Amino acid sequence: MLAAWLVYLILRPALTWVFTQAEWQVIVTNFRLFMRGQYPDEAVWRLWVGIYFLALVMGMSWGVWGQAARTFAALFGAAALLFVLLPFSLNARLNWVGVLITLVAAMLLARNRAALKPWVILGWVILLPLTIVLTAGAAWLPFLSPVAPRLWGGLLLTLMLTIIGNTLALPLGILLALGRRSSLPAIKSFCIGYIELWRGVPLVTVLFMAQIMLPLFLPAEIRVDPVVRVIIGLTLFEAAYQAENVRGGLQAMPRGQFEAAYALGLNGVLTMLFIILPQALRLVIPALLNSFISLFKDTTLVAIVGLFDLLLIGKTTLAQPDFLGKYREVYAFLFVVYWAFSMMFSYASQRLEKTLGVGTR
């Protein structure tokens, strides 16, 4: 009772400010900038295709697996519904209605059709490559003229850095973790050296190296896009941490698992691939997703090398003559966005653990 009263005391001025005093025009006007930075208008339909595809795959997962995927789909649907209701452009709202319809239609279509499972899994596998191809485009693709990654910004850049960085870092991390447990001294020392080197430098240093030193190492004709350079830096950095997470899982595997696999006649590679790694990775899901969320928040550091992630977009809107001094509105908005995404990832991690029974069996 007392606690509730205290919370009320603290929240009241905050809520009063949010609903009566704050001038949210800075967010409404710059919403496009916050979402995708300088990503060109004529290519936005590609981002929508990516979102529709996500809705499709998510809806089908809901239909096929029911319980396990339902919460994610519901969360996604709730977010879409929220976007429909918020005062964005008519075009965007209609698109979100379309996304909602796609989600529900895919669910109904796939309900109780177990035969679709491999297709849904394929859908999840190609989701990221497809999104990257759609977003970046390429000169040889019809309708997809290239959009330089340096034009990606805002939430788009933040999410791309997080998801691409983590997705590439995990396989690299697994290899490093295996290498570190290898009995061959050359591999072992290389992996230990790599992991300890990268864990021994701050991310800021890595980003500065990627932005400032890398061009010195490369011939003058080769110009690597700054965003690509940062992704490479983030991946190499994150791989060292993921390697240690995975190693924890490997060390937790009882010796009996190896011996049983050998007794069945499996060789080293097969034992690793089919017996040890699946169990080890399942064990460290909390740690892996912890790193994921941590990288999501660490992406704000790219602002110091001049990339327009969500945070730097916030700062640049504050430099617009119309919105000088709207610090509280901008930072409150950024707080909500970062918090919502971190909560979503964290919740997803909890569901995943529950589904896979981590810690209970």
Add this chain to the structure above:
Amino acid sequence: MKRNAYITMGALTAVALVLVACGGAATVEVEVTRVVEVTSAAPAATSQVQVQVQVVTPGERMQTIKDRGNLICGVHGTFQGFGYVEADGSYTGFDVEFCKAWAAAIFGDATKVEYRSLTAKERFTALQTGEVDVLSRNSTWTLTRDVDLALTFGPTTFYDGQAMMVRKDLPATEETTLKDLEGANICVQTGTTTELNLTDQMKAAGAEYTPVVFEDNDAAFAAYDEGRCDAITSDRSQLATLRVAKMKNPDDHVILSVVMSKEPLAPAVLQGDDRLADVVHWTVYGMIQAEELGITSQNVDSFLTSADPVVKRLLGVEGEMGAKLGLSNDFIYQVIKQVGNYGEAYDRNLGPDTPYQLARGQNDLWTNGGLMYAPPIR
């Protein structure tokens, strides 16, 4: 055993990676040599330069820019009035105007610019590594930067300088002198030249004061706004823009006309990119000259028929001024038509119609008592 074979494969990959890395290291030396060569291009006649090193010719960078089809301009990404991103995703600001002007001069199209937002720490390195062709990011022109960093600074586009902002109810007006601030508490960022300047200038004025120091400028502004000091000192451009951005009541404060230090803000290119430096210079001079002649983006077409030889040469109606720079003869016409003259660029971003209402002061034309003076284009 097979497991070992698998691991050996991994080892080979690792070794290959290391080798690749070493290959990269070898390239480093080559590249560093090239950079050193660029920096020592001027005294090359006296020093023994290794033969295999390629000497950068003055027009090389210019050719690269033309082949590429756009100019890469390093700017500030989040500085009100000077360089920031508008809601539609376009770069805007006083420094950005010059990027547009150079693009208009080189390509006849002010939109052919690729902007790169740079932080203070990486701005000069970005220039040295060739990340950007030209830097237009409120950087002070100093001897150390010019020589040690091997840069060529362009003409000053904005004469900044340390200034003092005080509360009007002190009482104070623009004409208040430092001597009048006797006994005041003055907010200042610590560990900067700003703090040293304050000490020197107040000593020279013979006024006692109490410094209130802060680690960063934001904190200093906040403290001043809360009334913890009577005055705050920083660069004039900072004071003028942050006054509007941060103060609860901007009109309660006045920036004194006294100038406490010289901070000429100028664009820069890498030393050795001489042709590009020429273009950077003469484009800005053209904009200043146009203002002096009263030529604006609105009326520039009516000047094409002017009988004045100065106007004719400026707009490329007569003479081969552009061709001498490797540009089209009407390059300044394009700049004025698409971007405007110096005064227009100033007014659009800092002038009376903006929230900052920054007076021209030293940035006015020499004919109006300012420092903006263009060498003759002939």
